[in-house]
Amino acid sequence: xxxxxxxxxxxxxxxxxxxxxxxxxxxxxxxxxxxxxxxxxxxxxxxxxxxxxxxxxxxxxxxxxxxxxxxxxxxxxxxxxxxxxxxxxxxxxxxxxxxxxxxxxxxxxxxxxxxxxxxxxxxxxxxxxxxxxxxxxxxxxxxxxxxxxxxxxxxxxxxxxxxxxxxxxxxxxxxxxxxxxxxxxxxxxxxxxxxxxxxxxxxxxxxxxxxxxxxxxxxxxxxxxxxxxxxxxxxxxxxxxxxxxxxxxxxxxxxxxxxxxxxxxxxxx
Amino acid sequence: xxxxxxxxxxxxxxxxxxxxxxxxxxxxxxxxxxxxxxxxxxxxxxxxxxxxxxxxxxxxxxxxxxxxxxxxxxxxxxxxxxxxxxxxxxxxxxxxxxxxxxxxxxxxxxxxxxxxxxxxxxxxxxxxxxxxxxxxxxxxxxxxxxxxxxxxxxxxxxxxxxxxxxxxxxxxxxxxxxxxxxxxxxxxxxxxxxxxxxxxxxxxxxxxxxxxxxxxxxxxxxxxxxxxxxxxxxxxxxxxxxxxxxxxxxxxxxxxxxxxxxxxxxxxxxxxxxxxxxxxxxxxxxxxxxxxxxxxxxx
Numbered sequence: 340x341x342x343x344x345x346x347x348x349x350x351x352x353x354x355x356x357x358x359x360x361x362x363x364x365x366x367x368x369x370x371x372x373x374x375x376x377x378x379x380x381x382x383x384x385x386x387x388x389x390x391x392x393x394x395x396x397x398x399x400x401x402x403x404x405x406x407x408x409x410x411x412x413x414x415x416x417x418x419x420x421x422x423x424x425x426x427x428x429x430x431x432x433x434x435x436x437x438x439x440x441x442x443x444x445x446x447x448x449x450x451x452x453x454x455x456x457x458x459x460x461x462x463x464x465x466x467x468x469x470x471x472x473x474x475x476x477x478x479x480x481x482x483x484x485x486x487x488x489x490x491x492x493x494x495x496x497x498x499x500x501x502x503x504x505x506x507x508x509x510x511x512x513x514x515x516x517x518x519x520x521x522x523x524x525x526x527x528x529x530x531x532x533x534x535x536x537x538x539x540x541x542x543x544x545x546x547x548x549x550x551x552x553x554x555x556x557x558x559x560x561x562x563x564x565x566x567x568x569x570x571x572x573x574x575x576x577x578x579x580x581x582x583x584x585x586x587x588x589x590x591x592x593x594x595x596x597x598x599x600x601x602x603x604x605x606x607x608x
Numbered sequence: 609x610x611x612x613x614x615x616x617x618x619x620x621x622x623x624x625x626x627x628x629x630x631x632x633x634x635x636x637x638x639x640x641x642x643x644x645x646x647x648x649x650x651x652x653x654x655x656x657x658x659x660x661x662x663x664x665x666x667x668x669x670x671x672x673x674x675x676x677x678x679x680x681x682x683x684x685x686x687x688x689x690x691x692x693x694x695x696x697x698x699x700x701x702x703x704x705x706x707x708x709x710x711x712x713x714x715x716x717x718x719x720x721x722x723x724x725x726x727x728x729x730x731x732x733x734x735x736x737x738x739x740x741x742x743x744x745x746x747x748x749x750x751x752x753x754x755x756x757x758x759x760x761x762x763x764x765x766x767x768x769x770x771x772x773x774x775x776x777x778x779x780x781x782x783x784x785x786x787x788x789x790x791x792x793x794x795x796x797x798x799x800x801x802x803x804x805x806x807x808x809x810x811x812x813x814x815x816x817x818x819x820x821x822x823x824x825x826x827x828x829x830x831x832x833x834x835x836x837x838x839x840x841x842x843x844x845x846x847x848x849x850x851x852x853x854x855x856x857x858x859x860x861x862x863x864x865x866x867x868x869x870x871x872x873x874x875x876x877x878x879x880x881x882x883x884x885x886x887x888x889x890x891x892x893x894x895x896x897x898x899x900x901x902x903x904x905x906x907x
Contacts, residue, residue, distance in 0.1 A: 430682065432682045
């Protein structure tokens, strides 16, 4: 299976390289980053430099968290949509090898992306003579784990839905939106009586089930808030990062197995 | 090599679950070494049957065995299988060479560069090997499909409308490729609408209609001798035997049609009657005749 995975990764990188949409997105990111950082190299006071690094790291990292799942979605949707997958599965290349290579390709790009952000921020630290803040590594690794969760979720959805539907699904079915819906229903139940209360209770039951099924895309969000603001190593809880990575890998594996199961049963014509 | 036993495949049409029976009790067997054709009108279920053989569709009922295994996507049995799709469903962002090399690499047999170049050259795409598939013509894409079939010396080859978009020269070359593969031991399954093409290369035929096989036979049996006739023009005789169908005639000559099996008897009859045969031509039964006869009879 190693040979098949490597062959697919090679082709996936060609797909990325030759995709105009990705090229435009890449150029846009570079432009936005350049616009927000380059002028400040000349005009801002030293006191504001750290906040510029924090903003740059967060901005680029947010882009990356958005783009990495998009890369996975594009790969899967493109090959399922134009049915070229037929050429792969009528060779001794099982769906798990193909899915694995699609995920690996996106993860490799993600890793390169985060290394790039790390290098840009490190250069800025050096240029502005600010001591390196270890919280940067924490933030980038934490965001990398979030990107993996999104990637796993959207890869699974891409097996069933067209890209637009998959994105809409992911926008609607988010753990955070269902959390707020739960809170709304709880307050509604408290004030409602009779049939309405009964309806709201059953609605809450349904929302609870969906909430439990949805992946948490940003575990420990509140507890990591401070390190995102300061980039200070002292604010970072590294055990929490390990837990986040454990969750990200676990949920990615779960979605991978689920996607593989359904892909094998899908009518690939 | 392939056995399909009472397969049923149902497709749901639209969002309201309207059902379409693509295969309905489809049974078939393909023997090793056959060049086998799946024939039938549009919607007969030929492509669906091929997809079942390739594991791209799992039947709702019944069983399929290919090379002794149930076909599932990407199974190890595909080491011995090649498939040419009906539509150019290739990785269009790759160049001709990259695409053939990629498909070759999926067999996982290490460096196949030599075979890739050889296959590209064999289908006449050497000069275009750096051209992206998205820029290739339909015929060129079809040639890419043929090239990737040549990579791994397959034991079983599935060809879905193989000559679609090919020029006559390439069609002739492709016919040679098929026969060559078969000589090397490959079993070939072809799905095509071009009956003349099937007739030239295939040894066994399944005629399908409405999702099932209505006739499965050797090509020679389908075009059997009793369907071949001789058209003869001969000098008039007193009384014609029953097996002669009189087509036209005058005081000088009579035109008639005789089943090939009675031809010897007719020669003897003419000699005995002291008459003469002026002209004689064999009218062969074609696959087309057999195809329409089977469909009309609804066997």
